Amino acid sequence: KNQVEQSPQSLIILEGKNCTLQCNYTVSPFSNLRWYKQDTGRGPVSLTIMTFSENTKSNRRYTATLDADTKQSSLHITASQLSDSASYICVVSDPGGYNKLIFGAGTRLAVHP
Amino acid sequence: SQTIHQWPATLVQPVGSPLSLECTVEGTSNPNLYWYRQAAGRGLQLLFYSVGIGQISSEVPQNLSASRPQDRQFILSSKKLLLSDSGFYLCAWSGQGETGELFFGEGSRLTVL
Numbered sequence: 612k613n614q615v616e617q618s619p620q621s622l623i624i625l626e627g628k629n630c631t632l633q634c635n636y637t638v639s640p641f642s643n644l645r646w647y648k649q650d651t652g653r654g655p656v657s658l659t660i661m662t663f664s665e666n667t668k669s670n671r672r673y674t675a676t677l678d679a680d681t682k683q684s685s686l687h688i689t690a691s692q693l694s695d696s697a698s699y700i701c702v703v704s705d706p707g708g709y710n711k712l713i714f715g716a717g718t719r720l721a722v723h724p
Numbered sequence: 725s726q727t728i729h730q731w732p733a734t735l736v737q738p739v740g741s742p743l744s745l746e747c748t749v750e751g752t753s754n755p756n757l758y759w760y761r762q763a764a765g766r767g768l769q770l771l772f773y774s775v776g777i778g779q780i781s782s783e784v785p786q787n788l789s790a791s792r793p794q795d796r797q798f799i800l801s802s803k804k805l806l807l808s809d810s811g812f813y814l815c816a817w818s819g820q821g822e823t824g825e826l827f828f829g830e831g832s833r834l835t836v837l
Contacts (some may be wrong), residue, residue, distance in 0.1 A: 634826075652812075653830055653831060654730075654814050654828030654831050655826075655828050657815075660825065680795030688798065700767070702826075712770070714769075716766050
């Protein structure tokens with residue numbers, strides 16, 4: 612069964628600190644993996660997309676990694692800001708087509724001053 | 725630029741009453757359209773998707789239905805709401821193709837009492 616599991620479920624860090632969120636998936640064959648940021652009560656917004664051939668991709672203070680062999684991805688946030696408080700959702704493309712995606716349950720990050 | 729609008733943002737309805745959530749997309753043509761439901765602590769669940777006018781695919785058996793009367797309009801409906809229909813509903817669109825990014829609306833919080 613295609614699944615996406617994220618850890619930790621929740622995380623609290625102090626402003627200015629770094630953190631790393633994990634995503635493990637069993638989806639096969641693999642098309643791509645996206646990280647979304649979802650502010651409370653809002654719709655998710657894409658942060659980055661990782662394809663099979665990409666190992667690392669950075670977007671401002673966010674760095675995503677992908678290990679297609681172990682089926683793992685991580686999202687590293689550098690120098691966290693209060694505005695980083697949100698849920699971060701890992702989404703893997705299902706081979707079923709038409710953008711049918713497998714969503715992780717998300718990691719809820721709280722950045723405290 | 726493309727935008728997606730979803731309304732109402734919040735809705736409190738009694739059990740057995742009807743439901744209509746509306747979603748419209750601007751700035752693009754022939755988008756793939758989706759309705760998702762998000763339960764607390766769980767990943768987004770795909771309810772319906774549409775690749776064209778009048779074409780609706782249902783992912784899970786449920787008390788809800790969807791319609792696409794126009795190219796950029798997607799409606800989620802129910803004739804009689806159940807308590808279990810409470811949740812956060814998200815409309816999304818993507819371009820054609822299997823790896824397109826999903827662009828989400830702001831969400832609709834439905835509470836059935």
